[in-house]
Amino acid sequence: MKVSREKWTSNFSEWFDWVISEAEIYDYGRYPVKGSGVWMPYGFKIRQNVISLIRKLLDETGHEEILFPLLVPEELLKKETEHIKGFEKEVFWVTHGGEEKLETRFALRPTSEVAITLMESLWIKGYTQLPRKFYQIVSVFRYETKATRPMIRVRELSTFKEAHTVHETFEDASRQVDEAVEIYSKFFDLLGIPYLISKRPEWDKFAGAEYTIALDTIMPDGRALQIGTAHHLGQHFTKAMDYKIQRADGSLVHPHQTSYGISDRVIATVIAINGDDHGPVLTPVVAPIEGVVIPIPAKTPEDTEKVVQYAKEITSTLISSGIRAVLDSSNDRTPGEKYYVWELKGVPIRIEVGMRELSSGSVFLKRRDTLEGKTVKREDLVKEFKNLEDVLISDLRKRAWDVFRERVKRFENLDEVKKFLDNKGGIAEVPWCGSETCGLSIEEQVQGRVLGTPLKPESNGKCVVCGKPSANILRIAKTY
Amino acid sequence: MKVSREKWTSNFSEWFDWVISEAEIYDYGRYPVKGSGVWMPYGFKIRQNVISLIRKLLDETGHEEILFPLLVPEELLKKETEHIKGFEKEVFWVTHGGEEKLETRFALRPTSEVAITLMESLWIKGYTQLPRKFYQIVSVFRYETKATRPMIRVRELSTFKEAHTVHETFEDASRQVDEAVEIYSKFFDLLGIPYLISKRPEWDKFAGAEYTIALDTIMPDGRALQIGTAHHLGQHFTKAMDYKIQRADGSLVHPHQTSYGISDRVIATVIAINGDDHGPVLTPVVAPIEGVVIPIPAKTPEDTEKVVQYAKEITSTLISSGIRAVLDSSNDRTPGEKYYVWELKGVPIRIEVGMRELSSGSVFLKRRDTLEGKTVKREDLVKEFKNLEDVLISDLRKRAWDVFRERVKRFENLDEVKKFLDNKGGIAEVPWCGSETCGLSIEEQVQGRVLGTPLKPESNGKCVVCGKPSANILRIAKTY
Numbered sequence: 001m002k003v004s005r006e007k008w009t010s011n012f013s014e015w016f017d018w019v020i021s022e023a024e025i026y027d028y029g030r031y032p033v034k035g036s037g038v039w040m041p042y043g044f045k046i047r048q049n050v051i052s053l054i055r056k057l058l059d060e061t062g063h064e065e066i067l068f069p070l071l072v073p074e075e076l077l078k079k080e081t082e083h084i085k086g087f088e089k090e091v092f093w094v095t096h097g098g099e100e101k102l103e104t105r106f107a108l109r110p111t112s113e114v115a116i117t118l119m120e121s122l123w124i125k126g127y128t129q130l131p132r133k134f135y136q137i138v139s140v141f142r143y144e145t146k147a148t149r150p151m152i153r154v155r156e157l158s159t160f161k162e163a164h165t166v167h168e169t170f171e172d173a174s175r176q177v178d179e180a181v182e183i184y185s186k187f188f189d190l191l192g193i194p195y196l197i198s199k200r201p202e203w204d205k206f207a208g209a210e211y212t213i214a215l216d217t218i219m220p221d222g223r224a225l226q227i228g229t230a231h232h233l234g235q236h237f238t239k240a241m242d243y244k245i246q247r248a249d250g251s252l253v254h255p256h257q258t259s260y261g262i263s264d265r266v267i268a269t270v271i272a273i274n275g276d277d278h279g280p281v282l283t284p285v286v287a288p289i290e291g292v293v294i295p296i297p298a299k300t301p302e303d304t305e306k307v308v309q310y311a312k313e314i315t316s317t318l319i320s321s322g323i324r325a326v327l328d329s330s331n332d333r334t335p336g337e338k339y340y341v342w343e344l345k346g347v348p349i350r351i352e353v354g355m356r357e358l359s360s361g362s363v364f365l366k367r368r369d370t371l372e373g374k375t376v377k378r379e380d381l382v383k384e385f386k387n388l389e390d391v392l393i394s395d396l397r398k399r400a401w402d403v404f405r406e407r408v409k410r411f412e413n414l415d416e417v418k419k420f421l422d423n424k425g426g427i428a429e430v431p432w433c434g435s436e437t438c439g440l441s442i443e444e445q446v447q448g449r450v451l452g453t454p455l456k457p458e459s460n461g462k463c464v465v466c467g468k469p470s471a472n473i474l475r476i477a478k479t480y
Numbered sequence: 481m482k483v484s485r486e487k488w489t490s491n492f493s494e495w496f497d498w499v500i501s502e503a504e505i506y507d508y509g510r511y512p513v514k515g516s517g518v519w520m521p522y523g524f525k526i527r528q529n530v531i532s533l534i535r536k537l538l539d540e541t542g543h544e545e546i547l548f549p550l551l552v553p554e555e556l557l558k559k560e561t562e563h564i565k566g567f568e569k570e571v572f573w574v575t576h577g578g579e580e581k582l583e584t585r586f587a588l589r590p591t592s593e594v595a596i597t598l599m600e601s602l603w604i605k606g607y608t609q610l611p612r613k614f615y616q617i618v619s620v621f622r623y624e625t626k627a628t629r630p631m632i633r634v635r636e637l638s639t640f641k642e643a644h645t646v647h648e649t650f651e652d653a654s655r656q657v658d659e660a661v662e663i664y665s666k667f668f669d670l671l672g673i674p675y676l677i678s679k680r681p682e683w684d685k686f687a688g689a690e691y692t693i694a695l696d697t698i699m700p701d702g703r704a705l706q707i708g709t710a711h712h713l714g715q716h717f718t719k720a721m722d723y724k725i726q727r728a729d730g731s732l733v734h735p736h737q738t739s740y741g742i743s744d745r746v747i748a749t750v751i752a753i754n755g756d757d758h759g760p761v762l763t764p765v766v767a768p769i770e771g772v773v774i775p776i777p778a779k780t781p782e783d784t785e786k787v788v789q790y791a792k793e794i795t796s797t798l799i800s801s802g803i804r805a806v807l808d809s810s811n812d813r814t815p816g817e818k819y820y821v822w823e824l825k826g827v828p829i830r831i832e833v834g835m836r837e838l839s840s841g842s843v844f845l846k847r848r849d850t851l852e853g854k855t856v857k858r859e860d861l862v863k864e865f866k867n868l869e870d871v872l873i874s875d876l877r878k879r880a881w882d883v884f885r886e887r888v889k890r891f892e893n894l895d896e897v898k899k900f901l902d903n904k905g906g907i908a909e910v911p912w913c914g915s916e917t918c919g920l921s922i923e924e925q926v927q928g929r930v931l932g933t934p935l936k937p938e939s940n941g942k943c944v945v946c947g948k949p950s951a952n953i954l955r956i957a958k959t960y
Contacts, residue, residue, distance in 0.1 A: 027599060027602070027603075030599070030602060031548075031549055031595070031598070031599065032553050032555075032556060032598075033549055033551045033552075033553060033586065036549035036550075036551065037549070038546065038547070038548050038549065038599055039546055039547035039548075040546060040603075041544035041545065041546055041614075044544075044545050044546055044547055047547075048545070064521035064524075065521065065524050065525075065528070066518065066519055066520060066521055066524055067518070067519035067524055067527075067638055068511075068518050068519075069511055069513055069517070069518065069636050069638070070516075070550075070588075070636060071513045071516065071636070072513075073512050073513060075512075076512060088578065088579075089578040089579065090577075090578060091577075091578060092574050092576070092577050092586075093574065093575065093576040093577075094572050094573065094574050094575075094588065095573065095574075095575045095576065096572070096573040096585075097570075097571075097573075097623030098568065098569040098570060098571060098623050098625075099568075099569065100623075105576075106513065106572075108550075108574065115511070118511070118512075119507060119511065119518055122507070122510060123507075123520075134521075139550055141550075143577030143578050143580075145578075156549050156550060156551065158547055158549070
């Protein structure tokens with residue numbers, strides 16, 4: 001069977017809306033608050049599996065999970081002027097409790113640097129307690145004025161994993177940013193999501209950061225999507241709040257901090273990164289259902305009953321081996337109708353059993369990605385299923401990276417970049433002198449957004465704007 | 481060693497504040513928003529273990545986890561007048577986004593009946609889709625005007641597990657309320673929390689419910705604490721929002737609903753229900769650390785090094801058997817100082833190893849509750865540890881229930897009830913005719929709050945107010 005990827009790539013936005021709605025993942029646009037969606041049971045499980053993965057990676061590296069209140073008093077938020085400047089237009093304000101006007105306004109947390117710094121100053125007094133690494137998984141709120149998009153640009157980011165760390169020195173904090181990038185890289189590798197790591201330009205770093213490192217992927221429509229960021233905060237917040245710790249020599253200094261985050265966008269990417277016109281292909285790593293067993297009706301009701309019984313046994317075998325399998329034995333739908341639903345839900349492996357399989361003691365495994373099938377002996381089921389999963393995980397990752405690599409292209413002049421981006425190409429790389437003027441000029445000329453520079457400078461060629469020898473390459477894309 | 485329970489019972493409130501702060505469970509009163517606390521890493525883990533337990537019970541009984549937006553538009557909240565009447569004085573309102581005044585005010589969800597009913601009406605159209613059981617674990621907000629208390633009466637309930645179900649008939653919904661009470665009973669049994677199940681009186685049921693069943697426990701200071709409620713909502717919300725489903729005969733009817741919830745209070749109870757003047761005693765079921773291994777320094781540094789090495793091996797043995805164990809080998813504190821800290825944290829079992837244990841190939845296990853110790857052979861460690869845990873779990877549960885039963889007392893006149901409650905006695909039961917007038921009179925005369933009646937009427941005696949034959953007994957207590 002030929003796999004068509006027409007809608008998925010050409011009408012990606014429509015495809016995505018169709019998938020999350022029809023597959024009952026995320027109900028968007030019907031709940032009467034702009035820019036917020038409802039996680040439905042199937043979507044919630046995808047989300048939960050993604051969260052478990054990042055939790056594990058963070059716990060293993062000494063991060064401690066905490067939970068802060070949602071509300072941030074206005075006065076506290078404003079302690080850090082530069083920071084609030086970056087967010088003030090996007091803050092939702094609580095002004096009333098019951099019929100009373102509150103004495104002070106409360107922000108719905110847009111992010112948590114100031115709140116967490118305040119409590120860190122009470123908890124951590126000296127160098128022996130450092131480094132300390134916290135994280136929380138919460139909703140954050142942004143009063144977005146741009147067009148909202150499900151999971152990708154929302155007013156309530158309902159899956160915001162933010163980490164906050166404290167260190168004695170600038171260098172310690174730098175190493176922490178490196179660790180964060182490493183953790184996120186591992187996380188995306190496990191999920192099979194390709195990415196580029198870029199240092200954001202000065203004019204686009206996080207409000208209140210020394211520097212920002214970001215991980216961007218490319219969606220099927222060629223637009224870049226920021227899926228993770230890590231910020232070196234320096235002493236920015238600790239100075240603004242005059243938070244000091246004691247060093248070994250007894251002196252008091254403002255500690256250094258980092259923060260790093262990922263959001264619902266990772267889940268959007270997991271759903272979008274592999275797919276076709278039948279729907280998404282979820283990696284078995286986070287698929288709520290790894291295998292769906294579908295009995296094929298036989299010619300007589302008696303035989304059909306035997307097939308269903310056989311399908312039940314197959315399902316039990318899978319489940320007792322720790323595989324998330326379900327049996328679809330409903331008799332109000334044809335096998336074809338069932339295939340449609342489970343393909344739409346992105347279940348990575350389908351197990352078909354009919355009279356042929358029953359009489360030969362076998363099962364038929366079908367991959368969701370290529371729609372290729374294979375008959376395996378019943379006694380080899382679990383081994384073969386797990387092998388096929390490994391192949392799928394690796395093929396999906398490879399295919400996603402192949403597509404991604406083809407979409408990152410080097411150019412020497414901006415006309416070509418503009419054409420490339422207008423044609424939904426992906427991410428363009430151009431030689432750049434390093435000046436903000438030239439950077440902003442590039443953005444304007446190609447109508448794209450600068451993602452930043454590689455961490456290791458690549459300096460061949462001449463700046464596409466001023467012609468001076470390039471200090472590095474600059475990455476540009478149409479972004480979400 | 482004698483275990484003193486003086487502070488725990490006589491100065492419970494002070495004891496509780498001391499424990500949650502000193503044991504680094506929940507930072508309360510320092511974050512500058514009244515009635516909200518910060519879950520610190522150790523407390524977060526207790527919370528997470530409690531949540532895992534209830535998730536498991538709900539998932540096993542066909543409940544599906546979802547996640548709704550925080551904000552509820554004013555118009556939607558007001559669709560259900562009786563409901564909003566119960567909450568309107570307690571709602572926090574978001575009125576501004578950035579510098580703009582919003583067109584409509586948004587409530588921070590006080591509870592989610594209307595929001596969920598709205599989406600159910602889009603998701604569930606006919607009887608074949610019923611019953612359907614959803615739940616979510618979220619923060620809810622109440623602008624409390626009463627004095628707030630950590631975890632017990634807060635403005636942000638950060639651990640609100642609310643379930644919402646839809647049914648074809650009143651009877652189906654009634655059965656669901658029974659299932660909810662059964663699930664909560666099992667949950668509290670697992671946690672070793674004693675409780676009474678009462679039907680709340682008409683004048684104190686949930687706003688918009690046909691009836692409310694509640695589970696109450698008694699805190700060490702004799703006050704009753706509501707730790708779970710289940711509401712039969714009837715067609716209250718579905719009528720208010722004109723949500724109909726199709727029945728088998730093609731007719732359209734308003735479905736029936738239930739909702740039931742538990743909150744941070746369960747975690748407060750887990751911490752408070754077993755304790756002494758050293759701190760709480762956490763049940764091994766949810767203790768973040770089930771066992772702490774403490775090496776006892778020897779006479780020479782060489783011997784101490786050997787002991788520490790031995791302690792490491794013991795810890796590894798426990799961990800590789802799936803026991804949440806930690807080694808406290810820090811050498812800046814004496815064993816006594818370590819005991820203090822880990823007792824305060826409520827770690828149920830302490831493992832001491834010194835030269836004596838090293839040379840005899842044994843370990844010394846000490847129970848947190850009785851502070852009794854026991855030497856066991858190294859090769860029996862895991863078995864003995866698990867046995868001791870089982871004994872502890874069962875003893876803690878039994879002790880809590882013994883104390884609880886003694887605090888639920890039957891009386892025939894209100895003077896004695898008043899004395900009992902004023903003396904921090906617990907829950908009083910009195911014969912009652914069933915009239916609201918007499919019920920309210922009882923509340924007023926004893927300055928307590930009516931909890932309701934047993935599910936099976938117990939009708940001996942005469943109403944303590946009017947002297948008529950009692951239809952049931954009424955439960956009264958000082959409450960939180």
